[in-house]
Amino acid sequence: MTTNEQTLTGERVDILEFLGKHRYFLRHxxxxxxxxxxxxxxxxxxxxxxxxxxxxxxxxxxxxxxxVNGGGAEVPKVEFTPEVIAAWEDKFRLTEGETLAGALAEYEKVAAATDELVKTLDLDVTYELPAAPWQPPGVFWSVRRVFLHITAETAQHAGHADIIRETIDGQKSMG
Structure with a gap:
């Protein structure tokens, strides 16, 4: 499941640099x-x-x-109660007691752990994605694709954050 870190290939370096670039834009x-x-x-x-x-x-x-572990067989059914909706919305804002510094620190911790996985996991291992309303059964992703997906998500949301920041005070990530 893992590869020796000394065999860090160009592909792994590319993934790390690509992900790092978009993380930088989000943090910026x-x-x-x-x-x-x-x-x-x-x-x-x-x-x-x-x-x-x-x-x-x-x-x-x-x-x-x-x-690391693959997914479950199916996305659990959720009843969309007001409490469930409020908990979901809280994932998209700083709630009472949370700080930007704390959110950034947690992001750095998760990023460092992911970087270690990029360096060590077998990129060719595949796992079936959980069946969900938006995902038919029988679709497999390689670990490589998972890391590329993380990068795409980061890039997309860095763009969202850039627009929000520009609206707050005019600062832009680029340009």
Whole structure:
């Protein structure tokens, strides 16, 4: 399941650099923000810079665990009660007692753990994705694809965060 870290290939280096670049852009959107600004809904969307960092952290951790252990057979059925909806929404914002610094620290911790997996896991191992309304059964992803998916998610949400940040105070990641 793992490879010797000394055999770090160009492909692994590429994945690490690509993921690192998009993590940088996401973290850059938070640079210099107060907790209040990081939790500001500055567009029509309910998204915030702090909430996006929290969300990307959770998504990365979930997919990293999938890369190690595979997924369950099926996504559990969920009844969308007001409590379930509120808990879901809390994944996209800083809640009472949470800080931007804390969200960034957790992101760094998860990122470091994922980087170790990129360096050591067999990229060719495949796991079946859980059956879900949006995913038919019988679809398999390689560990390589999981890491590319984490990168795509990070890049997409870094773009969202950039728009939100630009609306707050004009700062842009690029340009």
């Amino acid at each position: 959107t938070a640079q210099g923000l107060t907790d209040e600004q990081a939790n500001t809904r500055s567009t029509v969307s309910a998204l915030t810079v702090g909430g996006l960092i929290k969300h990307v952290t959770s998504v990365e951790q979930h997919w990293a665990e999938f890369a």
